[in-house]
Amino acid sequence: MSARYGMVIDLDRCTGCGACMMACASENNVPSLPQASACTGLTPMLVRKVSNGLQGSERHEAFIPILCMHCEQDTPCVHVCPQQAVEVDKATGIVMQMPQRCLGCRYCMTACPYHARYFNWWDPAWPKGMEKSLNPGVAPRMRGVVEKCNLCHARLHAAKEKAAAAGKREIDPADYIPACVEACATGAIQFGNLADPKDPIAQESQSPDAFRLLAKLGTQPKIYYKSKEAWVRALAEPNSGPNVEAKHV
Amino acid sequence: MKVTRRDLFVWGAGAAAGLVFTPVPWKLLDDVSIWSQNWPWIPQPPRGPIDFKQSFCALCPQGCGLKVKIAAGWPVGIAGVSTNPITRGVLCPLAFGAHQLNWHPRRVRGVQHKGVPSSWQDAGAAFAKACSEGPVVVIDGQPGRSASTILASFAEKHDGSYHVEMNSETRALVPYESWTGVSAFALGYDLENARTIVSFGAPLLDGWGIPGRFTRLWAERAAGMSDPQLRLIQIEDSLSRTASRAWKWINIRPGSESVLAAGLARALIEEKLVPAHGPMPDITVSDAAAQAGTTEAAIRDLVHTIAERPPVLAIANNHNPEIAALNVVLGAVGAHGGVVRRSKRTGKYIPAEAQIPNARAVLIDSSVLWDFAPESDAEIFRFAAWDGGSQKSDWLLPAPGFLEEVTDVPTAPTSAVETYAIAPQLSKPQFEVQSAAQFLVTIDPTLPTIENVIHSRCGYLLHQRRGTVYGPEVTAVAKFDSAQKLEAELSKASIWIGDPPSPGGLRCELKQWPTEIVSESPQNWASIWNAPVLPPLVTKLYRESTLREAPDRRTA
Numbered sequence: 001m002s003a004r005y006g007m008v009i010d011l012d013r014c015t016g017c018g019a020c021m022m023a024c025a026s027e028n029n030v031p032s033l034p035q036a037s038a039c040t041g042l043t044p045m046l047v048r049k050v051s052n053g054l055q056g057s058e059r060h061e062a063f064i065p066i067l068c069m070h071c072e073q074d075t076p077c078v079h080v081c082p083q084q085a086v087e088v089d090k091a092t093g094i095v096m097q098m099p100q101r102c103l104g105c106r107y108c109m110t111a112c113p114y115h116a117r118y119f120n121w122w123d124p125a126w127p128k129g130m131e132k133s134l135n136p137g138v139a140p141r142m143r144g145v146v147e148k149c150n151l152c153h154a155r156l157h158a159a160k161e162k163a164a165a166a167g168k169r170e171i172d173p174a175d176y177i178p179a180c181v182e183a184c185a186t187g188a189i190q191f192g193n194l195a196d197p198k199d200p201i202a203q204e205s206q207s208p209d210a211f212r213l214l215a216k217l218g219t220q221p222k223i224y225y226k227s228k229e230a231w232v233r234a235l236a237e238p239n240s241g242p243n244v245e246a247k248h249v
Numbered sequence: 250m251k252v253t254r255r256d257l258f259v260w261g262a263g264a265a266a267g268l269v270f271t272p273v274p275w276k277l278l279d280d281v282s283i284w285s286q287n288w289p290w291i292p293q294p295p296r297g298p299i300d301f302k303q304s305f306c307a308l309c310p311q312g313c314g315l316k317v318k319i320a321a322g323w324p325v326g327i328a329g330v331s332t333n334p335i336t337r338g339v340l341c342p343l344a345f346g347a348h349q350l351n352w353h354p355r356r357v358r359g360v361q362h363k364g365v366p367s368s369w370q371d372a373g374a375a376f377a378k379a380c381s382e383g384p385v386v387v388i389d390g391q392p393g394r395s396a397s398t399i400l401a402s403f404a405e406k407h408d409g410s411y412h413v414e415m416n417s418e419t420r421a422l423v424p425y426e427s428w429t430g431v432s433a434f435a436l437g438y439d440l441e442n443a444r445t446i447v448s449f450g451a452p453l454l455d456g457w458g459i460p461g462r463f464t465r466l467w468a469e470r471a472a473g474m475s476d477p478q479l480r481l482i483q484i485e486d487s488l489s490r491t492a493s494r495a496w497k498w499i500n501i502r503p504g505s506e507s508v509l510a511a512g513l514a515r516a517l518i519e520e521k522l523v524p525a526h527g528p529m530p531d532i533t534v535s536d537a538a539a540q541a542g543t544t545e546a547a548i549r550d551l552v553h554t555i556a557e558r559p560p561v562l563a564i565a566n567n568h569n570p571e572i573a574a575l576n577v578v579l580g581a582v583g584a585h586g587g588v589v590r591r592s593k594r595t596g597k598y599i600p601a602e603a604q605i606p607n608a609r610a611v612l613i614d615s616s617v618l619w620d621f622a623p624e625s626d627a628e629i630f631r632f633a634a635w636d637g638g639s640q641k642s643d644w645l646l647p648a649p650g651f652l653e654e655v656t657d658v659p660t661a662p663t664s665a666v667e668t669y670a671i672a673p674q675l676s677k678p679q680f681e682v683q684s685a686a687q688f689l690v691t692i693d694p695t696l697p698t699i700e701n702v703i704h705s706r707c708g709y710l711l712h713q714r715r716g717t718v719y720g721p722e723v724t725a726v727a728k729f730d731s732a733q734k735l736e737a738e739l740s741k742a743s744i745w746i747g748d749p750p751s752p753g754g755l756r757c758e759l760k761q762w763p764t765e766i767v768s769e770s771p772q773n774w775a776s777i778w779n780a781p782v783l784p785p786l787v788t789k790l791y792r793e794s795t796l797r798e799a800p801d802r803r804t805a
Contacts, residue, residue, distance in 0.1 A: 012473025015454045015464065015494050018790040018797065022345035025786050026326060029294065032785040032793070041793025049796065057500050061493040063796075100282040126292055127785065129679075130352035132323045134294035142291055182328055185339040185460060186468035228473050 004072070004093040004195035005151055006222030007181070008204040009065055011232050013188035014047070016063030021045050023183030024067075027152055029134045031124040042118045044068070044149040045180050052231045062232050065180070065189065068116045068149040069213065069221030070095045076219065077108035077117065085146075093195075093222055094151050102145040109146060113214050114221075117148045151191075152178040194222060211236045297321025303330055303742030305658045305672035306344055307616075308651065309777045310391050310416060311459045312658035312668070313340050314742065317348070317675050324348040324652060324676050329461065333744060334719050335661075335668060339461030343775065346784025350651045351676060355635045355782045357647040358680045369683065372630070372644050376610065377692055379628050383609025385409035386627070387685075390416075390616035390779065392434060393594075393659030395702035396686035400614060402696055403689040409608075414617045416777065418458065418662040421451075421565040424573035425588060429757045435594040437665040439750065440466060442586035443562040445480040445555055447513075447575075448491065449506040450566040453481065455490040456774055458663040471496060480558055482551075484509060499551065502542035507571040509548075510563065511762070512537020513555070514571075514578040516548050522556040523578055528762040530571075555579075560586030570763035583755030590755045591660065591747070592667045614685040615648035619781035632685045637781025648684055652676045656684075657703055667747030669710065671703060671739045707736040716747040775800040 024045035025032070036042070045067045052060045070088075071077075075095055077086045085101035086108055088094070109117040124140040126133075134140065137154035141147055159175035173192065181191040192201035204210060205224045212221045213236050227233055268274060287293075300319045305312050314330030327345050331338030350356075360367045362375075379385065387404040389397050392413045404411035415423070415433075422433040429436075440446070440463055446453070453463050471477035472494070483495035484506065492498040501509055511530035517523045519534065535545045555561055561579050565572035581587030605611055608627040619637035623629065631642035634650040658670040683691075690696045697705075710716065714727045718735070720743025729735040739745060774797060775783060783800065791797045 010473065013468050016490055016796060017342050017455065017464075019340065019342040019345060021789050021794065021796070022342045022786055023328070025789050026345050026348075030786075030789075032788045036788070036793050038793060038795055041789070043789055043794050046794055047796050048794075057498065059488055061488060100279070100285075123288075123291060126349075127352055127354045130349055130785070131292035132295050132321075133325055133348045133352060134292065135318070135325050136294040136296060136299065136320045138294075139287075140291055140293070142285075142288065179328075182338075183340070183345060185464045186472065187465075188468070188472075228475075 002091045002093070002195070003193045004222060005191070006070065006093070006194040006201065006205070006224065007192075008190045008201045008210060008224045008226055010188045010190070011062050011064060011225055011227040012229065013186040014063040014065065015186060015188075016047055016049060017185055018047055019183040019185055020065055020180035020189060021047055023179040024149070024152075027135055027138065027154075027179035029124070029138050029140045030147075031122075031126060031140070033122055033125060035122065040119075040121050042120065042147055044116075044118065044147060046116075050232075050235060060229070060231065062227070062229065064225070064235065066114060066116060067180070067223065068095060068112075069114050069219070069223045070151065071219035071221050073218055073220035076111040076113065080107045080111040082107065092151075092156065094153065094156075095148075096150055096153065097146065097148050099141045099145040099147070104144040104146065106146060113217055113219070117146050120145050120147055155179070209233070295321040295323050295325065302673070302675055304652055304675050305670050305742065306340070306347065307391075307656050307658065307672055308344070308347060308350075308779050309341075310418075311336075311341075311661045311777075312670060312672075313344065313460060314338075314670075314744065315340070315344070315652075317652065319675065322677065330742070332719065332721070333461075334746065335664070335744065336459055336461035337465050339464060341456060341460045342790060343778055343783060343787060346786035347651050348676075349784040349786060350635070350780060350782065351653065351679065353635055353782050353785070355637070356650065356680075357633055357636050357645060359647060361645040363643060367644075369646075369681065369688075372646055373688070373692060375628070375644065376612070376630055376688075379610035380407050380409075380692070384607060386605055386608040386611045387411045388414055388611065388613045388617050388621070388623075390414050390614055390618060390621075391659075394616075395657050395699045395706065396614070396616075396684060398702050399686040399689055399696055399699065400612075403693060406693065406696075414621050416618075416662060417567040418777075420568040421573075422588070422662075423568050424570040424763065425582065425757065428573075428577065428759050429582065429590075429755050431590050431755060432595050435590055435592045436588055436755075437591045437660075437750075438562060438564065438663050439586050439589045439665045440562070440663075441665070443560050444478065444558045444586065445482065445561040447482045447484065447555060447561065447563045448495075448566075449510065449563065449569065449572050450483075450485045450489075451491075451564045452489060452566070452774070453483075453491050453564065454494050456777055457491075459661050462664075467494070480554075482555065497554070499543070502540070505541040506565070507569060507765075508532060508537050509541040509543075510569070510571040510575040512541065512548050513552055514575045514762075516552040517556065517578055520549060520552055522552055523580065527577065527759050530574075530762045560584060562587050570765050574759055574763050577757055577759045582757040588755070589665050589750040591665055591750050612685060612689075613642070616779055618776075618779060632683075632688070633781070634682070635780050635782045646685075646688065647680055647682045649678055649682045650676075653678045653682065654684055655699065655703075657699075657706065665750055667716070668744055669706065669739070670742070670744040671736070673740055673742060704732065704736065707739065708732040710745060711735050716745050718743050718745050720744070774798075 083101045085098045123143045159171040163171045181189045192199040210226045313336040314333035316328045318326035329338035329340045387400045401411040422436045470479035481495045482497045483492040484499045486503040515530045516534045538545045563575045605623045605625045610628040613631045615632040629642040630644045632646045632648040634648045652675040655674045711732045791799045
C-alpha cells in the first residue's frame with residue numbers, strides 16, 4: 001500500500017526556537033554563505049513569527065514553521081516545471097525535487113503558493129576543512145538550481161535499505177523521521193502516514209483545530225497545522241478569516 | 250567481401266537508428282547532468298563507514314545527551330538522546346551545528362604569546378615562573394568537573410586561589426546561600442512538582458536551564474490549554490518568546506522586577522494569602538505598582554491568581570534577592586515544587602575580581618565565558634578553543650574543541666537532582682591542544698589526571714550505593730559490583746541520576762527584607778553558550794530568516 005507522508009504541526013506548542021531549521025540545514029548540507037540574506041538564503045524549513053496585530057498586553061504572537069506543503073492535488077510546481085525536475089512520488093506522496101534535471105528557470109518558485117522553494121544563488125561553500133562535517137547521505141547542490149524540503153528523503157532511503165537488509169518490504173516507521181521532527185523540542189511537529197487511519201497524525205489531521213494553509217486552492221497539502229487560537233487559524237486564509245488582523249512580523 | 254559506399258550509409262543509418270532505441274544516449278545525458286553537479290570546487294562530504302555514538306555536550310553547563318552521526322571518523326550530524334531522562338532527546342538550536350565548530354575559522358590553532366606564535370614549552374615555562382613569583386588565581390566556568398578538581402588542587406598546592414565565574418542561573422540562587430547556609434551550587438528548582446511558575450524575565454522556553462526539561466514539561470502540561478496544569482506567568486518588559494507562549498504575560502517597566510517582587514510579597518501578606526511571618530517589604534503595593542507601570546488592583550488580582558494553584562515558584566533571571574525573598578514568603582524554599590537542596594556540596598560564591606588585583610598570574614579555563622575580562626596587571630593565561638577577539642590575554646592557549654576530549658559532566662545549575670555522566674571523546678583533535686587541567690598536570694606531575702579523578706568519582710558513587718544509571722538499560726548503582734564496571738557503563742554515555750530531593754531538607758530564615766535593587770538585564774539567546782563563536786549554520790536563524798535577532802558579539 002502506498003504511503004502519504006505528512007505532518008501535523010501544533011502551533012500552540014511551537015516556541016520558535018529554530019531547532020528544526022538548524023537540524024534541517026545540517027541534515028541536508030544546506031550551506032550558510034556570508035552573502036546570503038533573508039531574500040537569498042536557503043531555508044527549506046523556515047519558522048515565521050506572526051502576531052494578532054494588536055499592541056501592549058493584548059498582543060499575541062505565534063510561530064509557524066513553513067516548509068514544502070507536499071501538495072497532493074494539482075501540485076503547482078509539478079505542472080509548471082519544463083524539465084520534469086519535480087514529481088510527486090506515487091509510493092510516498094513526497095514532492096521530489098531533482099536538482100540534476102533543474103535548469104534554474106524558477107517557474108516553480110513563482111507557482112508555489114507557499115513560497116517554500118529557494119533558488120541556489122551561489123555554489124555551496126564552507127570554511128576550509130568544514131566539508132568534513134557534511135552529511136554523506138546528501139550531496140551538496142550546485143548553484144543555479146531550486147531547492148526545497150523533500151521530507152529528508154535520504155533518511156527514507158536509509159530506512160528502506162535497513163528494511164531490505166532485514167528481508168522486509170515495509171520500513172519500520174521509527175526508522176524514518178525527518179530531522180526537523182526529531183529536533184522539535186516540544187513535540188510540536190508530528191510526522192506520519194496520513195493514509196494509515198491508525199496513524200496518530202491521520203487522526204490529528206481530522207481534529208476540529210486542524211487546518212491547512214490556503215486550503216481553498218484545492219492543492220490538498222499534506223502539511224497540517226493545529227491551534228486552539230482562532231486568530232492563528234485565521235492565518236490559513238488571510239482574507240477570509242474572522243475579524244482579526246493577523247500579520248507577519 | 251567488398252565494402253561499398255552504400256554499405257557505409259546503411260551501417261551508419263542503422264547505428265543511428267539503433268542508438269535511439271538503446272539507453273545509451275539517455276544514460277549519457279543523465280551522467281552529464283550528474284557530472285555537471287559535481288564540479289571539483291563543490292565540497293564533498295567525507296566518505297567512509299557510518300556509525301552512531303553517544304556523548305554529552307560540554308559547550309554549556311547543561312550537559313545534554315548527544316547522538317552523534319560519525320562518517321569516516323568525523324562527526325557529521327547531531328541529534329538528542331531520547332532515552333536520557335533529563336534531556337529527553339531535546340537540544341538547543343545551537344547544538345545541531347556544534348560539529349561544525351571544530352573547523353571554525355576562529356579556531357585557536359596554536360599557542361600565542363601577545364599575538365605572536367609560541368610553543369607549549371614557552372607557555373609552561375612562563376606559567377611555572379609566574380607561580381614561583383607570586384599568587385596565581387585560577388578561574389573555572391563549569392565547576393564540579395574532574396578538571397575543576399585539578400584546577401582547585403593546583404591553586405591550593407601553590408598558594409593560589411580558585412574561583413568560579415558563575416552563570417546567571419547559578420547567580421539567581423546565590424541569595425539563598427546566606428538565608429539557608431547552603432551553597433548555591435547545591436540548590437535547584439523542583440519544576441516538576443510546581444503548579445504555578447512566576448518567571449521574572451527568565452527565558453524559561455528559550456535557553457534557560459536544561460533545554461529538554463522545562464520545554465517538555467510545558468508542552469505536556471500547559472501548551473495550548475486554557476486552564477493548564479502548570480501555569481506559567483511571565484513578568485517581563487517585552488513580549489519575548491517565553492512571554493508569547495506563557496499562560497499570562499505581565500508587561501512591566503524595564504528594570505522594575507525587584508520592586509514588583511516586593512510589591513507582590515506585600516500584597517500576598519496583606520491579602521492573607523500566605524502565613525504572616527518574617528519581615529515585610531517596606532514598599533507599599535501602590536508604590537510598587539506605580540514603579541512597575543501597573544495598578545494596585547492588578548497586583549492584588551495577580552497575587553490571588555498566583556496563590557490559587559500552589560505550589561508556586563518564582564524564578565529570577567539573575568542574582569535578585571527580592572525575587573528570592575518572594576519565594577521565602579511563598580513558602581517555596583525547601584518545599585515540594587520550590588527551591589530544593591539536591592546535594593551536600595559546599596563552597597560559597599566569592600567573586601574572582603576581589604583576588605585578581607594581587608595576583609601574579611591568572612589562569613582562565615576554556616569553560617569561562619569569553620566576555621570575562623579581568624582588569625589586572627597580572628599575566629593572563631587564557632585557554633580557549635575559539636578566539637572571540639577583542640580580549641586582552643598575554644597567552645592564548647589552544648584548548649580541545651567540541652567532543653575532542655574525555656570530560657565528565659556534573660549536575661546542571663538548575664537541576665533538582667544530582668547527575669553525573671562521562672562524555673567520551675568522539676573526534677580527534679586536529680591541532681596540538683591541551684585543556685587547562687592537562688596543562689597544570691604537566692606543570693605539577695603530582696596532580697591527578699582527569700582519568701584518575703573520574704576513576705575515584707566512580708568509586709565514590711559506588712561506595713554511596715545510591716542513585717540509578719540510565720543507559721540502554723536502567724540499573725541501580727547498588728547492582729554494580731565494581732567501580733570499573735560502573736565507569737565502563739558511564740563511559741558508554743549513560744547517565745547517573747541521584748535520588749529525588751526530599752522536602753524539608755532546607756531551613757530558610759529571612760531576617761530582614763533585602764534592600765538591594767537589581768535591574769534584570771535581558772539575556773541574549775546565545776549567551777549561555779561557552780564558545781565565543783557560533784556554528785556557521787546559525788545564520789539561518791537570524792540572517793537568512795527573520796526568526797531571531799543577531800546575537801551580540803558572537804560571530805558565526
